[in-house]
Amino acid sequence: xxxxxxxxxxxxxxxxxxxxxxxxxxxxxxxxxxxxxxxxxxxxxxxxxxxxxxxxxxxxxxxxxxxxxxxxxxxxxxxxxxxxxxxxxxxxxxxxxxxxxxxxxxxxxxxxxxxxxxxxxxxxxxxxxxxxxxxxxxxxx
Amino acid sequence: xxxxxxxxxxxxxxxxxxxxxxxxxxxxxxxxxxxxxxxxxxxxxxxxxxxxxxxxxxxxxxxxxxxxxxxxxxxxxxxxxxxxxxxxxxxxxxxxxxxxxxxxxxxxxxxxxxxxxxxxxxxxxxxxxxxxxxxxxxxxxxxxxxxxxxxxxxxxxxxxxxxxxxxxxxxxxxxxxxxxxxxxxxxxxxxxxxxxxxxxxxxxxxxxxxxxxxxxxxxxxxxxxxxxxxxxxxxxxxxxxxxxxxxxxxxxxxxxxxxxxxxxxxxxxxxxxxxxxxxxxxxxxxxxxxxxxxxxxxxxxxxxxxxxxxxxxxxxxxxxxxxxxxxxxxxxxxxxxxxxxxxxxxxxxxxxxxxxxxxxxxxxxxxxxxxxx
Ligand code: SF4
Ligand code: SF4
Ligand code: FES
Numbered sequence: 001x002x003x004x005x006x007x008x009x010x011x012x013x014x015x016x017x018x019x020x021x022x023x024x025x026x027x028x029x030x031x032x033x034x035x036x037x038x039x040x041x042x043x044x045x046x047x048x049x050x051x052x053x054x055x056x057x058x059x060x061x062x063x064x065x066x067x068x069x070x071x072x073x074x075x076x077x078x079x080x081x082x083x084x085x086x087x088x089x090x091x092x093x094x095x096x097x098x099x100x101x102x103x104x105x106x107x108x109x110x111x112x113x114x115x116x117x118x119x120x121x122x123x124x125x126x127x128x129x130x131x132x133x134x135x136x137x138x139x140x141x
Numbered sequence: 142x143x144x145x146x147x148x149x150x151x152x153x154x155x156x157x158x159x160x161x162x163x164x165x166x167x168x169x170x171x172x173x174x175x176x177x178x179x180x181x182x183x184x185x186x187x188x189x190x191x192x193x194x195x196x197x198x199x200x201x202x203x204x205x206x207x208x209x210x211x212x213x214x215x216x217x218x219x220x221x222x223x224x225x226x227x228x229x230x231x232x233x234x235x236x237x238x239x240x241x242x243x244x245x246x247x248x249x250x251x252x253x254x255x256x257x258x259x260x261x262x263x264x265x266x267x268x269x270x271x272x273x274x275x276x277x278x279x280x281x282x283x284x285x286x287x288x289x290x291x292x293x294x295x296x297x298x299x300x301x302x303x304x305x306x307x308x309x310x311x312x313x314x315x316x317x318x319x320x321x322x323x324x325x326x327x328x329x330x331x332x333x334x335x336x337x338x339x340x341x342x343x344x345x346x347x348x349x350x351x352x353x354x355x356x357x358x359x360x361x362x363x364x365x366x367x368x369x370x371x372x373x374x375x376x377x378x379x380x381x382x383x384x385x386x387x388x389x390x391x392x393x394x395x396x397x398x399x400x401x402x403x404x405x406x407x408x409x410x411x412x413x414x415x416x417x418x419x420x421x422x423x424x425x426x427x428x429x430x431x432x433x434x435x436x437x438x439x440x441x442x443x444x445x446x447x448x449x450x451x452x453x454x455x456x457x458x459x460x461x462x463x464x465x466x467x468x469x470x471x472x473x474x475x476x477x478x479x480x481x482x483x484x485x486x487x488x489x490x491x492x493x494x495x496x497x498x499x500x501x502x503x504x505x506x507x508x509x510x511x512x513x514x
Contacts, residue, residue: 084487088454119514141439141440
């Protein structure tokens with residue numbers, strides 16, 4: 001039923017910032033939709049577009065890549081590379097007529113619990129509007 | 142105006158004569174070019190040092206048995222070759238080599254690059270199943286198309302017909318083929334670099350000044366741009382969506398010929414050939430539970446999206462992936478289209494300039510805010 005749709009979002013969260021931010025949001029008991037399955041990565045720069053494509057094609061309703069704010073990456077430049085890779089994947093999907101809106105890149109620092117809450121809430125709302133990822137139904141991928 | 146060496150021979154003989162003199166006068170140690178393998182139209186790239194073997198060289202044979210860029214990368218993978226090598230390659234092959242060098246997969250050192258204003262090539266299928274010897278109908282038709290923009294190479298591959306990068310960007314010499322109606326009696330070679338001039342010094346022939354971007358070339362360029370627009374419009378790639386992708390790649394047999402032949406796909410341990418790409422039995426179980434059924438092997442669309450994100454930024458549109466696909470999937474049209482849209486984001490033309498970093502290996506601290514949320 002449409003009204004009961006809880007999106008499944010795969011979140012690739014950088015260990016040093018966004019994962020800690022998510023943790024903080026949790027321990028601070030901030031209210032968030034239970035939509036995210038987090039995958040902890042050492043840096044957003046580790047997120048090869050192929051990983052994001054995997055999540056998308058396996059039927060994630062949304063995929064979030066989150067890392068430290070520009071300038072704050074633990075490895076200095078990882079998130080700058082991540083941003084370029086992400087831009088490429090988005091462009092590839094757009095050019096192929098795929099729903100690139102189901103991908104999101106956000107910066108969340110370790111101290112930004114409320115920011116994490118906001119990102120998740122907002123993204124979940126957006127995906128709710130888009131509905132379930134139709135890819136889930138395909139059998140001949 | 143460019144400096145041009147004019148030799149009073151047809152283009153094939155003219156280039157052979159130049160190559161022979163390079164070898165005889167020890168200006169180069171070797172020549173890398175397409176060489177006849179037998180009389181029925183088989184050619185392969187070869188590296189030769191014996192001047193007597195130049196006879197069998199067919200520098201502009203309209204078929205691409207491999208992307209020379211990939212071959213040159215293999216030759217120089219662990220260091221540059223010692224003596225100077227004159228390499229006769231097509232513009233997209235030179236661009237592929239430059240991309241590979243940027244990826245530290247080869248060295249440009251000690252090469253004299255001879256390229257041409259390129260008329261494209263026939264498909265693998267046509268070259269193998271048709272008669273493509275130097276006295277065949279296909280052969281004369283090809284050269285007719287090279288001379289006249291009106292005939293715009295009727296039967297060459299769709300990718301070539303739609304290619305606007307037919308002038309090499311970093312060749313030392315460019316053999317002027319396109320639009321030159323006199324190629325049966327004269328061979329004009331523009332000398333683009335100091336190196337090119339130095340090597341041509343003392344060659345038999347006349348040195349003249351000429352405008353390379355002439356009216357005929359402009360006509361070719363316009364025709365090809367038009368053709369590209371038509372090709373893209375016809376292929377409707379932007380309307381694919383998931384259903385279109387499944388339809389298009391549905392007949393892929395998973396041979397991975399496209400990535401093996403691709404000059405840009407250079408990784409020896411490709412993730413798509415690795416165990417990582419295989420599903421565990423438990424993954425199959427989750428997926429069939431979710432979907433009610435699944436194609437075996439799965440991941441066809443995934444493979445192609447993966448390849449597009451990995452090589453799209455550097456795809457030179459050489460067309461080989463389409464050439465080798467046994468399932469006749471219009472891969473190079475898709476890669477060209479998606480590649481160009483990705484390249485546009487970074488205003489990048491693959492293989493144009495070896496000094497320009499591949500966008501994935503560099504960044505600006507302030508950019509692309511439109512992809513952040
Ligand atoms: S060459 Fe064709 S059939 Fe083989 S993997 Fe590539 S797309 Fe599939
Ligand atoms: S993807 Fe196809 S057209 Fe592009 S470089 Fe590779 S083989 Fe050539
Ligand atoms: S360590 Fe957080 S983005 Fe690099």
